[in-house]
Amino acid sequence: MYRQGWLGWLFVAPALLLTCVFFLWPLALVGWMSLHNWPLIGRIRWIGIANYRAMLNDPIFLQSVRFTLTYAAAITPTIFVVAMALALLANGDRRFVGLFRTLWFMPTAIGLSTASVLWVWMLNGQVGIFAAIGRALGLVETDIPYLDSGTNAMIAACSMVVWKTAGFNMVLLLVGLQSIPSELHEAARIDGAGAWQNFRHVTLPLMRRTLKLALFLSITGSLLAFDQFYIITRGGPQNGTISMVYWIYNNAFSSFRTGYAAALSLVLLAVVLLASLAQFMLFRDREDA
Amino acid sequence: MSRNTAAWLYYAACLAVTGVFVFPVLWVLICSLRPAAESALPPAWIPSTLSLENYETLRRVGAGLWRYVGNSVAVSVGSALAVAAVAALAAFGFSRFRFAGRGVAFVLLLAAIMVPFQTVLTPLFIVLRAVGLHNTLLGLGIVYTTFHLPLAIFLMLTAMGAVPRTLDEAAMLDGAGALTVLLRVILPLVAPSLATVVLINFIAGWNEFLAALILMTDQSNYTLPVMLVTVTFGYMGTVDWGALQAATVLTMLPVLALTLCFQRYYVQGLVAGATKG
Numbered sequence: 001m002y003r004q005g006w007l008g009w010l011f012v013a014p015a016l017l018l019t020c021v022f023f024l025w026p027l028a029l030v031g032w033m034s035l036h037n038w039p040l041i042g043r044i045r046w047i048g049i050a051n052y053r054a055m056l057n058d059p060i061f062l063q064s065v066r067f068t069l070t071y072a073a074a075i076t077p078t079i080f081v082v083a084m085a086l087a088l089l090a091n092g093d094r095r096f097v098g099l100f101r102t103l104w105f106m107p108t109a110i111g112l113s114t115a116s117v118l119w120v121w122m123l124n125g126q127v128g129i130f131a132a133i134g135r136a137l138g139l140v141e142t143d144i145p146y147l148d149s150g151t152n153a154m155i156a157a158c159s160m161v162v163w164k165t166a167g168f169n170m171v172l173l174l175v176g177l178q179s180i181p182s183e184l185h186e187a188a189r190i191d192g193a194g195a196w197q198n199f200r201h202v203t204l205p206l207m208r209r210t211l212k213l214a215l216f217l218s219i220t221g222s223l224l225a226f227d228q229f230y231i232i233t234r235g236g237p238q239n240g241t242i243s244m245v246y247w248i249y250n251n252a253f254s255s256f257r258t259g260y261a262a263a264l265s266l267v268l269l270a271v272v273l274l275a276s277l278a279q280f281m282l283f284r285d286r287e288d289a
Numbered sequence: 290m291s292r293n294t295a296a297w298l299y300y301a302a303c304l305a306v307t308g309v310f311v312f313p314v315l316w317v318l319i320c321s322l323r324p325a326a327e328s329a330l331p332p333a334w335i336p337s338t339l340s341l342e343n344y345e346t347l348r349r350v351g352a353g354l355w356r357y358v359g360n361s362v363a364v365s366v367g368s369a370l371a372v373a374a375v376a377a378l379a380a381f382g383f384s385r386f387r388f389a390g391r392g393v394a395f396v397l398l399l400a401a402i403m404v405p406f407q408t409v410l411t412p413l414f415i416v417l418r419a420v421g422l423h424n425t426l427l428g429l430g431i432v433y434t435t436f437h438l439p440l441a442i443f444l445m446l447t448a449m450g451a452v453p454r455t456l457d458e459a460a461m462l463d464g465a466g467a468l469t470v471l472l473r474v475i476l477p478l479v480a481p482s483l484a485t486v487v488l489i490n491f492i493a494g495w496n497e498f499l500a501a502l503i504l505m506t507d508q509s510n511y512t513l514p515v516m517l518v519t520v521t522f523g524y525m526g527t528v529d530w531g532a533l534q535a536a537t538v539l540t541m542l543p544v545l546a547l548t549l550c551f552q553r554y555y556v557q558g559l560v561a562g563a564t565k566g
Contacts, residue, residue, distance in 0.1 A: 007388075009382070010382070015375050018434060025416050029412035029415065033415075100303050103310055109544045110314075114517060117517050129316060132331050167310065214563075224407050265408045265409065269408040
């Protein structure tokens with residue numbers, strides 16, 4: 001409609017420039033770097049695929065992949081069940097329901113790192129509230145040993161993440177819940193369905209798209225987890241909670257093996273893209289759902 | 290079960306859930322106001338006296354609290370406004386012009402959604418060094434701007450697509466140029482989307498931790514989350530719990546206040562971001 005089409009270039013130019021310099025260049029560089037021994041200071045040397053080969057002999061890398069996948073598999077259903085319970089409570093137009101929704105959603109706005117620090121304090125043995133409650137109830141003597149075992153560390157990090165993200169997932173699920181016409185629930189009730197049957201056979205199937213969306217958001221988010229393990233568990237105990245991003249960070253910015261970190265980054269990118277691809281296939285297959 | 294019992298149970302459940310979600314925030318606020326000497330003791334329900342000592346300590350932490358607040362404000366406000374401006378221009382270009390290479394440019398810009406910034410952080414550090422922006426707030430702001438662009442362009446495109454082209458034409462008949470049409474006709478109509486873009490990107494920039502941790506090597510350039518974690522890790526050897534509580538409150542409160550005031554925009558933006566695929 002505007003006759004000088006070339007003018008369009010001027011409008012998209014700033015966005016393109018930023019994307020080329022600060023996204024495409026680093027993206028190309030990450031591949032190039034992964035084929036080098038690339039210390040931050042000193043001589044850069046071509047080493048072919050040696051970085052990729054080194055991964056196979058890197059126990060912490062293998063451990064970090066296993067841990068990241070375990071974390072994704074543990075946190076996703078947990079967030080889901082909690083968020084679904086919240087959404088069912090917050091659905092409807094009872095009094096104060098809007099206020100409840102707002103308050104449950106509130107932790108979403110807090111940064112992951114800030115929330116992690118908040119939980120470090122609450123989990124602390126001397127000054128934390130959890131230990132104090134445990135002592136008051138006679139459950140623990142002095143401390144809650146959340147860093148003693150990998151399982152406990154995982155539970156500590158997961159409880160923070162659920163607290164922070166359940167409200168947002170509730171909002172997503174509410175969008176799905178509210179798109180179900182109430183006549184369907186009415187009809188099921190007339191046919192003699194109880195509350196559970198109604199939920200199982202009407203609500204869940206009709207929310208399939210929303211559920212998948214929330215599912216994959218949670219999975220992608222967990223694959224990129226860093227803050228909670230850097231701050232709450234500090235990767236411990238025995239490097240047991242080092243996520244993939246954490247291991248990239250350690251290699252690049254603690255031991256300055258940037259070439260190796262670049263190779264690790266590409267593996268992470270491949271994992272994330274595979275997850276997105278799976279999401280795309282699932283969405284396309286059951287478009288009718 | 291009578292109707293009354295059901296209502297009681299319902300509200301009991303809701304209040305219990307509310308307690309779980311709200312308690313940590315209220316608890317840290319209350320504890321941060323205890324006298325500094327009490328902050329290393331096991332928690333007491335009610336502080337003996339209210340005091341701002343912890344905030345006083347925090348004021349002198351590292352390069353000084355105001356420095357960190359200033360850094361955070363500069364980076365998050367700056368990048369949020371930059372994202373909104375650059376995305377509005379780009380969305381206008383894509384929705385109103387047909388030019389050679391348009392398709393390629395479009396795919397290129399939105400493809401960035403697929404690549405999480407965590408995977409290019411290592412080379413980003415090297416690129417910033419190459420262009421002389423490493424360890425600067427400007428560099429960090431530009432990184433946030435770039436990685437928040439795809440979603441912002443997507444949101445602005447949706448909004449501008451809904452503005453009828455006849456409005457553009459009417460304004461052009463009155464002699465307005467393209468830029469005038471954008472600024473005077475279209476932007477006022479898409480103001481809610483523009484506000485959403487600014488709000489979600491301000492909050493994202495304010496909260497971001499990993500990129501700030503990596504790209505800011507000088508303590509005086511830290512943003513609030515990085516300062517907060519440095520305090521947590523106790524770089525003097527021991528953790529000052531009082532300062533940590535005060536710092537947590539200061540980092541949390543602005544974003545909590547903003548989302549409570551503009552909840553509708555925030556939720557819209559997040560949901561649109563989630564469903565973009």
